[in-house]
Amino acid sequence: MYWSGAAFCIFLFITHTSGVPPVIRVGALFPKHTGKHSSELAFRYAVHRLNRDKSLLPETNIVYDIEYVSRFDSFDTVQKVCRLVQVGVQAIFSPTDSVLATHINSICDALDIPDIGRSTHDFSINVHPSQQYVNNAFIDVIRYLNWTRFGILYEKDYGIINLHQLSRSIQAEVHMRKVSQASYLSVLNEFKNKEIHNIIIDISSDGITALLKNILQQQMNEYKYHYFFTSFDLETFDLEDFKYNFVNITSFRLVDIGDVAVKEILKDLEFFGRTIFQESDANLYLRKAVTIETEPALIFDSVYVFAIGLQTLEQSHTLYLSNLTCDDEIPWNGGLSLINYINAVEWKGLTGPIQFKEGQRVQFKLDLIKLKQHSIVKVGEWTPQGYLNITEPSVFFDSGSMNVTLVVITILLNFRKRHT
Numbered sequence: 322m323y324w325s326g327a328a329f330c331i332f333l334f335i336t337h338t339s340g341v342p343p344v345i346r347v348g349a350l351f352p353k354h355t356g357k358h359s360s361e362l363a364f365r366y367a368v369h370r371l372n373r374d375k376s377l378l379p380e381t382n383i384v385y386d387i388e389y390v391s392r393f394d395s396f397d398t399v400q401k402v403c404r405l406v407q408v409g410v411q412a413i414f415s416p417t418d419s420v421l422a423t424h425i426n427s428i429c430d431a432l433d434i435p436d437i438g439r440s441t442h443d444f445s446i447n448v449h450p451s452q453q454y455v456n457n458a459f460i461d462v463i464r465y466l467n468w469t470r471f472g473i474l475y476e477k478d479y480g481i482i483n484l485h486q487l488s489r490s491i492q493a494e495v496h497m498r499k500v501s502q503a504s505y506l507s508v509l510n511e512f513k514n515k516e517i518h519n520i521i522i523d524i525s526s527d528g529i530t531a532l533l534k535n536i537l538q539q540q541m542n543e544y545k546y547h548y549f550f551t552s553f554d555l556e557t558f559d560l561e562d563f564k565y566n567f568v569n570i571t572s573f574r575l576v577d578i579g580d581v582a583v584k585e586i587l588k589d590l591e592f593f594g595r596t597i598f599q600e601s602d603a604n605l606y607l608r609k610a611v612t613i614e615t616e617p618a619l620i621f622d623s624v625y626v627f628a629i630g631l632q633t634l635e636q637s638h639t640l641y642l643s644n645l646t647c648d649d650e651i652p653w654n655g656g657l658s659l660i661n662y663i664n665a666v667e668w669k670g671l672t673g674p675i676q677f678k679e680g681q682r683v684q685f686k687l688d689l690i691k692l693k694q695h696s697i698v699k700v701g702e703w704t705p706q707g708y709l710n711i712t713e714p715s716v717f718f719d720s721g722s723m724n725v726t727l728v729v730i731t732i733l734l735n736f737r738k739r740h741t
């Protein structure tokens with residue numbers, strides 16, 4: 322209800338000048354004990370950059386409070402969100418996983434505080450590409466590859482692909498296996514014995530290094546195998562052992578690292594990381610200035626989307642702050658217009674073009690990338706408007722050292738599909 326009505330509730334305060342307060346407070350939640358700080362670094366950098374360059378919010382400083390939460394402790398998470406509310410935050414950034422997202426969102430929803438992160442409910446803005454579209458992107462690639470028999474390794478709670486939709490949309494013999502790190506090897510072995518050569522790897526980024534090692538152990542790293550990773554972070558992994566034996570590895574990436582503006586920001590981020598952490602530690606957080614994991618990039622973009630929302634609000638509205646607590650559920654009367662302005666933001670960030678519809682991200686671009694002899698190359702892209710556009714069809718069908726003719730390529734170039 323609030324989405325439709327609220328955009329039109331523009332009150333005019335004739336005697337007040339419109340604007341946002343000189344200090345805007347935001348809260349952020351990061352996972353505890355993961356040893357990974359790249360998301361937090363990206364968050365801090367984004368706020369630092371906004372406060373430094375002043376072009377978006379010349380009169381306003383953004384300050385932040387950070388809390389660390391464990392995905393196994395929802396009670397503690399709720400306490401911490403309430404502490405942030407008490408401190409007086411105007412938005413909460415929650416890059417944590419979906420398990421906690423529900424708890425975080427229910428508080429934000431009750432108090433009308435924008436929740437920017439992963440949630441798909443009211444009063445949330447989800448900067449991750451809409452699940453539905455991402456699923457279509459994977460289906461389009463599988464169709465393009467003409468896979469009629471393939472395996473899927475997926476991990477509970479992490480799977481990106483909606484398996485129901487996949488099996489409804491694709492006519493194929495699909496072998497789905499729910500895995501944990503302990504069972505990667507045996508499932509790979511099973512696929513090898515069954516001569517299943519096309520395999521979708523739908524597991525969390527944390528497991529990918531182990532899985533790659535298992536592929537080597539099983540000697541399943543040759544040209545007859547094709548691995549399609551659902552992680553958008555493939556470029557951040559060490560693929561050295563896979564480069565010279567024609568194994569097919571394909572995935573999408575969300576961050577357009579070829580873009581000049583993106584490169585500039587990543588360089589500056591790396592510099593910022595070095596000033597914050599010890600020089601030696603900085604390498605732990607950022608492998609190379611040319612790559613960034615998707616999650617930190619999304620957090621950077623979230624902070625900017627929030628700031629742009631504030632900026633547009635400022636032009637016609639005054640943002641009044643109020644003291645909120647979890648104890649009495651009196652919602653913040655400024656939250657509704659703020660979230661509507663954030664929802665209307667259109668911007669190009671580290672993760673490409675951004676646009677929302679009812680809190681879901683409906684505008685983005687995925688680069689399709691494939692391992693070639695010496696490096697990973699971009700071979701096409703997927704967008705919600707243009708669907709799959711393969712620009713390098715030869716990498717999927719060229720013979721490598723096999724000397725196979727390339728007749729099929731002309732047929733595939735004319736391939737068109739429609740979504741129904």
Ligand SMILES: *[C@@H]1O[C@H](CO)[C@@H](O)[C@H](O)[C@H]1NC(C)=O
Pocket residue numbers: 467469729732733
């Ligand atoms: C797709 O797969 C089917 C069944 O294996 C095969 O008959 C067909 O030739 C393939 N098409 C292309 C373009 O490879």
Ligand SMILES: *[C@@H]1O[C@H](CO)[C@@H](O)[C@H](O)[C@H]1NC(C)=O
Pocket residue numbers: 642643644
């Ligand atoms: C919030 O609380 C502080 C301290 O108790 C008070 O000074 C301030 O006026 C309150 N603000 C609002 C909007 O009620």
Ligand SMILES: *[C@@H]1O[C@H](CO)[C@@H](O)[C@H](O)[C@H]1NC(C)=O
Pocket residue numbers: 707710711712
């Ligand atoms: C596919 O991508 C190429 C290169 O980026 C572009 O020139 C072409 O117009 C795109 N085709 C479609 C149908 O979007």
Ligand SMILES: *[C@@H]1O[C@H](CO)[C@@H](O)[C@H](O)[C@H]1NC(C)=O
Pocket residue numbers: 518519544545546547567568569716717718719720721723
């Ligand atoms: C892997 O790629 C090579 C070309 O590099 C191709 O000949 C082979 O058919 C591909 N295998 C699969 C399973 O896609």
Ligand SMILES: *[C@@H]1O[C@H](CO)[C@@H](O)[C@H](O)[C@H]1NC(C)=O
Pocket residue numbers: 721722723724
């Ligand atoms: C492919 O075939 C051509 C001619 O048939 C031959 O000259 C060439 O060496 C072959 N390449 C490989 C990698 O086997």
